[in-house]
Amino acid sequence: MKSFADLGGLVYSTESGRMCPDCRQPVAQCTCKQNKPLPTGDGIVRVSRETKGRGGKAVTLVKGVLVDEAALTQLGKQLKAACGSGGTVKDGVIEVQGDHVERVMAALQKLGHKVKRAGG
Template identity: 75%
Template sequence: MKSRLSSGSLVYSTDSGRMCPDCRQPIAQCVCKAAPKRPTGDGIVRVSRETKGRAGKGVTLVRGLDLDDAALTALGKQLKTLCGSGGTVKDGVIEVQGDHCERLIEALKAKGFTVKRAGG
């Protein structure tokens, strides 16, 4: 059995970004729905701090937000601005550089989310 990577299928295009290996359409327009779905949360937003895989640099992670990609990106931008630091939004998780757990918990509670501190 050949793997998808060895079959020579297109996985990235500079015009469209990531491509579905099955239907060869951009991930946003995938017709076979092979694109990974974000898991639905339990309604609780979890805020944690992590350094794993980041050469000792800490980031604050916000998981469990049940928002679409545009709203998640907008919220990520607001939270990064509030903390005065950089970050990104990847796979439904907002990453903010630095240790800003308490500040993010208070900001998310003010926006009406149910928030818990995760991790140590």
């Protein structure tokens, strides 16, 4: 039989809350997040519209933003608020529900990003 440590270790502590599975520190003091490099690319943010796998519903995708995960989540929150709709941030891509390509491009340009429309 395996020991509890082999199963992945401590996930939650009543003393300090959620724990990072990699460095075994509280999530607020996690050290492994700080070592992640920034994404690389050509510096151009690409905005596109997609409907694949979503039952015909349109989603605006924002790719190529060269910021860390926390800043990307914050930018996603700003874009969703500007469009008045929901969305998410997955794997470095911001998804905004609905066809908001023009609004998202305008908001990103206002924030100082170099923006291109991708796709049709």
